Amino acid sequence: MAGLEDLYREIILDHYRSPRNRGELPSPPAQRVEGFNPLCGDEIVVTLEVNDGSVSDIKIGGTGCSISQSSASLMSAAVKGKPVTEVRDLIRTFKGMMSIHESTLPGKDSQDEADTEAGEAQLLDVDSLGELAALQGVVKFPVRIKCATLSWNTLAQGLDEAESETGPAGA
Amino acid sequence: MADLIDVAHGLDVETLRKDFPLLAQEVNGHPITYLDSAASSQRPHQVLDAMREYDETTHANVHRGVYRIAEEATHRFEAARVAVGRFIGAPNPSREILFSKNATEGLNLVANTWGRTHLHPGDSILLTEMEHHANIVPWQMLAEERELSIRWIPIDDDGALILDDLERLVDGVKLVGITCMSNVLGTLNPVGDIARVAHAAGAVVVADGAQSVPHLPTDVSTLGCDFLAFSAHKMLGPTGIGVLWGRDELLTPLPPFLGGGEMILDVRKEGFTPNDLPWRFEAGTPPITEAIGLGAAVEYLQAIGMESIRAHEISLTTYAMNTLAERFGDDIRIFGPKDPIQRGGVLSFAYRDIHPHDVSQILDQYGVCVRAGHHCAKPLMRRLGVNATARASFALYNNESDVDALADALAETGAFFG
Numbered sequence: 290m291a292g293l294e295d296l297y298r299e300i301i302l303d304h305y306r307s308p309r310n311r312g313e314l315p316s317p318p319a320q321r322v323e324g325f326n327p328l329c330g331d332e333i334v335v336t337l338e339v340n341d342g343s344v345s346d347i348k349i350g351g352t353g354c355s356i357s358q359s360s361a362s363l364m365s366a367a368v369k370g371k372p373v374t375e376v377r378d379l380i381r382t383f384k385g386m387m388s389i390h391e392s393t394l395p396g397k398d399s400q401d402e403a404d405t406e407a408g409e410a411q412l413l414d415v416d417s418l419g420e421l422a423a424l425q426g427v428v429k430f431p432v433r434i435k436c437a438t439l440s441w442n443t444l445a446q447g448l449d450e451a452e453s454e455t456g457p458a459g460a
Numbered sequence: 461m462a463d464l465i466d467v468a469h470g471l472d473v474e475t476l477r478k479d480f481p482l483l484a485q486e487v488n489g490h491p492i493t494y495l496d497s498a499a500s501s502q503r504p505h506q507v508l509d510a511m512r513e514y515d516e517t518t519h520a521n522v523h524r525g526v527y528r529i530a531e532e533a534t535h536r537f538e539a540a541r542v543a544v545g546r547f548i549g550a551p552n553p554s555r556e557i558l559f560s561k562n563a564t565e566g567l568n569l570v571a572n573t574w575g576r577t578h579l580h581p582g583d584s585i586l587l588t589e590m591e592h593h594a595n596i597v598p599w600q601m602l603a604e605e606r607e608l609s610i611r612w613i614p615i616d617d618d619g620a621l622i623l624d625d626l627e628r629l630v631d632g633v634k635l636v637g638i639t640c641m642s643n644v645l646g647t648l649n650p651v652g653d654i655a656r657v658a659h660a661a662g663a664v665v666v667a668d669g670a671q672s673v674p675h676l677p678t679d680v681s682t683l684g685c686d687f688l689a690f691s692a693h694k695m696l697g698p699t700g701i702g703v704l705w706g707r708d709e710l711l712t713p714l715p716p717f718l719g720g721g722e723m724i725l726d727v728r729k730e731g732f733t734p735n736d737l738p739w740r741f742e743a744g745t746p747p748i749t750e751a752i753g754l755g756a757a758v759e760y761l762q763a764i765g766m767e768s769i770r771a772h773e774i775s776l777t778t779y780a781m782n783t784l785a786e787r788f789g790d791d792i793r794i795f796g797p798k799d800p801i802q803r804g805g806v807l808s809f810a811y812r813d814i815h816p817h818d819v820s821q822i823l824d825q826y827g828v829c830v831r832a833g834h835h836c837a838k839p840l841m842r843r844l845g846v847n848a849t850a851r852a853s854f855a856l857y858n859n860e861s862d863v864d865a866l867a868d869a870l871a872e873t874g875a876f877f878g
Contacts, residue, residue, distance in 0.1 A: 293825055293876070302877075329817055330834040330847040352847055354815035355877075436817065 295426030310365035324443030361440035490827030498853030510756035540755030549679035566689030566704030619645035640672035645796030646803035655684030697757035701750035805854030
């Protein structure tokens, strides 16, 4: 049986109680993206600035459960100041970690299929995730996976929109 | 089943619980505390046995074969229809009870048949702020297509409809959609009072009975609405079948909903002639086993008595509201009417600032099953100023120990999040 300590690791509760990079950047110039979890009504607002090919600043708004809020907070701390290419790698790795178990579930959403190549799961370097690895236990609670990935999907959309406006190099 | 009713002390819940196999199991090492009957109720073995017995001895398609078991299947299917009709006081059950997939499909049926026949560009519909999406979205879909406008009856801070302005709101409205009992707040709405004003204004009244029919005595001959939709799986029956009751005189002139087998009298290359009530609205092979199960569920509920069930749920709701208030004080906010008489056994609550998903996750560790989310009532969530609530809901098989288990697990939740 998966225990609560698998889900609610201390670092998760810490980020839930004291979220990092909370708020909204003025938009424009920041890219502003909203994400929704239709299951629970949670919503997240990611505002980010991409300069010289890097995520120079990011803030997180919205409301949600401890898992979605801590995941967003951990994400913001992990990507701030990082090159967009590295951030995209991180998104891929994180979603890979979240889909190892999800990929074995029947009726999995097709939108996540791209992330669940069988080989990719084995190649996941969870150690490279640092503090984010604390969210690994979420996969034992399948209903909560969408809570953890909400902010990441929203960030990915924000990066796409930023690039479509300014080109892949960023500006 | 008369022995299940202890006249002096209400329902004999301990004996009755033995009828429900699922309630005997443990979850995470704790006896299961099932508090999500507003989402779906558990089934007694009487229902499960009736379905199995039908499947093993009688199953054939209905209204088709002339052989013995096909005739018997048809007979039992139609008998279930009449039993359900009598359960809700339908004046003409063999014509007015339409089997649907669930309450949602029943409401869609009204929108697609009565709505498409009677609603035209510029017409208005009146709904309440506390409707389930099932009694909102079908009307929004039709409103978009037909250029209709939708008005809303607001609610007050205690979760009751504000009806002071009803006559003005209903003026010029063709249809009023109202839930008998809110699936979030538990509020019992005065359907009869609203229907009187609506009828005086020339409007038809569509009621969502998904939460009320399983828990309260229902008599459509006095309720006041013109259509009533509900689902079997919230009233001890199986999933996959629901009921739409409609007044004979309103149903009779309506066109079919879906096309196919069963719903026709004749088909020629040039066109078709629809069948009579109720089959005109039941295209394709219906959920036969499920109808048998629903019939058995109705029989079970009637043997106990809806008055007794209602009395038990009022008593349990009172105990729950008092217990939660005593143990958690201002840390808990229960939405909806304060008086248990004015509500059903549905308690949506906010516990401190802990997200409902986190609350229900911790409760699950103690075997306590509650719903967390927006309960398919997002306009209401916005009115309440929340994204989601946790919701405990009762049925005839719940007892005070279930409430105590909820309170104990909530205390653990509070301790966990510190």
